[in-house]
Amino acid sequence: MSAVLTAKGLQKSFGAVRAAADISLTFDPGIVVSLIGANGAGKTTFLNMVTGYLRPDSGQILFGERDIVGLSPRRITKLGISRSFQIPQLFNSLSVRENLLVAESIAAMDDPQAAADETLARFELAPYAAQKAGLLPEGIRKLLDVSMALSSRSKLLLLDEPTSGVSADEKFAIMDVVMGAARVAGVTVIFVEHDMDIVARFAGRVVAFYDGSIIADGSPDTVLRAENVRRYVIGEEIPHAAA
C-alpha cells in the first residue's frame, strides 16, 4: 500500500525558533493519526507546510507521488488535501447552508443543493441550516468548519485542534460526528489534539512533537505511555529514578 503523504527531511525556522527540524513522516491511506505536542512544538507548522501556507526551508512533501512543496494552498486543496482550522474559518454573513453551498459548488458537485443537504444531515447541522454562521455556538462552528473541508472530496483531511474551544462534555460528541463522516468519506485523517482522552479514543497512530522534532511515533498505547511523551507533551511530573 503506497503512502498518501510522505514528508522527507522538512526543515523550517522562524528566526532562532526551529519549528521543524528534519521531520520525516509517512502516512498510509485510511488511517487516523493524531499529532500531539506542547504549544510551539511544531504541529501546526507541519500542517501549514503540508497545505502550502508555509514553505519549508528544505525537504520534500509528497502527496501520493507528487511533490507539492511550493504549490499554493488552492492548488493543494484541488489536488485533494483539505483542512479545518483551530479557529473556524467560515463565511460569517452567510447561513450554514449557504456556507456549504459555496463549498459544494467550488468542489463542482453536480447537484450542490443535494450535496449540501447530505452534508448537513451527516454532520447533524440540519437544525442550524438557516442560521448565520457568525451567530453559531463554538461547537457548531467547529463542525461546520470540518464539514466544509470534507465537502471538497479530498483524500486527506487535516484537522487543527478540532475540539479546542469546545466544552469538555461536547468534545466526544463532536469527534464522533467528525470521525463518522470521515469514515464514510473514506479519507485519511491527521488531527492535532491536546486532549489525551480524545487522542486515545480516536487515533490509530500518534506522533509526538517536541521542539520541532518527533520524539515518539506509534500506537496510542505505546506513545502515550512513553516517558518523554509524558514529561514533554502531557506535562506530568515524573519522579527521577534514584540515581
Next chain:
Amino acid sequence: MKAAIVAIASLAALTALALLAPQWLVFMAMLALAKGVVVLGLLVLMRTGLVSFGQGLYFGIGAYTAALLSHHLHVADAAVMLLAGAAAAGLMAALLGLLLAGYRDIFFAMLSLAFSMILYGVLVKSAALGSTDGFNLHARTFFGVALAPGVERRVFLIAGAVCAVVVALLAHRLLGGHWGRLSTGVRDNELRVAYLGASPYRVVYVNYLIAGAMAGLGGALAALAVGHVDPEMTYWTTSGEFVFIAILGGTQSILAPFVAASIFEALRTIASQYAPNVWQMSLGLAMLAIIMFLPAGLWTLAERRRRSA
C-alpha cells in the same frame, strides 16, 4: 418569476415615461438610469467587500468612446455607441483589473481613484479632445432607423431602459446564485475560499471587470442623454457620486441603485433650482441622515415594512 414581473413592469413604466413625459423629465430619467447602471456595477464589486472610488474612469471611457465614434469616425448609430462604450470600458477594466484584483480595502479604493485621476489629467491636457470643454456628439440613428429631431431622447430613454433591465436581470441572476455567495465568501473570508480550492483573486477580477463594463455602458448612456462629454465625467467627484448613490440605496436589492439614482437626480435638480449655492450641503445632510438612521440605505425602509407586514 418575481424578477421577470418587476422587469416587465419597469420597462412598461419607463416606456410610458419616455412617450408621455416632458423633455426635462425624460432627460432626468435617462441620467438616473445611466447612473443606476454604474452603481449596480459598483454593487457587484461591493459584494466582494471592495469599494471603488474611481468608477468615473470607466464612466468617462464609455462616454468618450461613444462621443469619439460620433465625432471622429462619423458613426451615428446610438446602439453601436452604447455597445462600444461598454466594450471599451470592459477592455480597460480587464487590463487594470489584473493589478487591482491583488489589492484590498483602502489600497484598492485609492488605486482605483488614482487611475481615474490619470485619465482626468490626460483629458484636460488633450486639445484634440476639447480639453476641459469636452465636445459634442450626435446620434442620428438607432439600429439603423433614422431618428426624427426632437424624439431622439425619448428613443434613447427606451433604449436605456432596455439596457438597464437586461443588465439588472443579469446581475440579479449572477448575485442570486453561486457567484453571489462566492463573492460574499471572498468578502467574509478569503482564506477559507482559497482552502476550498477557489481563487479570491479571480472572483475580484471578474467582478471588477463587470463593474467596469457596466460603468462604461452608463457613461455612454449619459453621453447620449446630454449630447456632450467633458473631463468632469472622470473627476473624483463623479466617482464619489456613484459611491454616494450606492450608500443611499443600500446593497440589499438590484433595484436599489435605480431608485437611489432617481432620488439623487431629483434631489439635485430641486436643490440646484431652489438653493443653487447650498445644494451640495443639502446632499451632505441627506447623506448624514442616511448613515445615522438607515445604515443599510433606503432599502432598509422596504425591509422594515416587509417585516412588520
